[in-house]
Amino acid sequence: MNILHISTSPRGLESDSYRLSQSIIACLQTQQKYAGAEVRERALWKDALPHVDSEYAVSLGSPEASEESEESEAGGNAACENAMQQLNALQRSELLIRELEAADCVVIATPMHNYTVPSSLKAWIDHVVRVRRSFAITPDGKLGLLRDRPVFVAIASGGRFSGETSRQPDFLRPYLKLALATIGLQDIRFFSMEGLAGGVGVAEMEGARAGQELQAYFRERRL
Numbered sequence: 001m002n003i004l005h006i007s008t009s010p011r012g013l014e015s016d017s018y019r020l021s022q023s024i025i026a027c028l029q030t031q032q033k034y035a036g037a038e039v040r041e042r043a044l045w046k047d048a049l050p051h052v053d054s055e056y057a058v059s060l061g062s063p064e065a066s067e068e069s070e071e072s073e074a075g076g077n078a079a080c081e082n083a084m085q086q087l088n089a090l091q092r093s094e095l096l097i098r099e100l101e102a103a104d105c106v107v108i109a110t111p112m113h114n115y116t117v118p119s120s121l122k123a124w125i126d127h128v129v130r131v132r133r134s135f136a137i138t139p140d141g142k143l144g145l146l147r148d149r150p151v152f153v154a155i156a157s158g159g160r161f162s163g164e165t166s167r168q169p170d171f172l173r174p175y176l177k178l179a180l181a182t183i184g185l186q187d188i189r190f191f192s193m194e195g196l197a198g199g200v201g202v203a204e205m206e207g208a209r210a211g212q213e214l215q216a217y218f219r220e221r222r223l
């Protein structure tokens, strides 16, 4: 079994979303199916992805250009992993999609930035949601081409975005849900720690509450 762990907060290992995602992974590993699962790290805060470029945009916009780029895509194999910055955008896209395809389960750690995902995660989405590769356009709309698998998302936010006391919109969960569903990942579950800017003790309280929610969820859901 293979868990892909994508972490995105600029605060890295110290971030609350990262800590919450570690708890999710620990819970997963108590499940028979994921006992001893290998965790593959994709730390976008450490190895930031460049924005997609003009060649990538042109290629996605025209099937012919996409075919021409097949050769350069083939060069983007896992051996190039250490030189992510040296790959062109299509090669990076191919590497990241293959990494996703190889995962049995995905855990994403993300803070809320300006009501939605941080730009590091948006850059990853722009690389993996790729027409004619991870989704197709059909007369009925977009069709995801990747096998569905469980996706767990750990969110940390300064304010609250759910419940009666929330005072801000939430474009993070609906957006991420739609972006992942576009490529075929429908089985998505969110856990959050909210209101962390609320002062002393809030992070501990939210951590404890989220921990209980996680325990309850994994007691009921046998993966």
Ligand SMILES: Cc1cc2nc3c(=O)[nH]c(=O)nc-3n(C[C@H](O)[C@H](O)[C@H](O)COP(=O)(O)O)c2cc1C
Binding pocket: 009, 010, 011, 014, 015, 016, 017, 018, 110, 111, 112, 113, 114, 115, 116, 156, 157, 158, 159, 160, 168, 196, 197
């Ligand atoms: C650029 C930026 C934008 C932010 N935007 C929001 C926001 O829209 N809503 C919110 O509740 N918190 C916002 N925050 C606060 C973070 O979500 C909060 O500090 C969170 O706990 C960080 O989680 P982390 O430790 O995983 O990075 C923002 C923080 C930054 C740096």
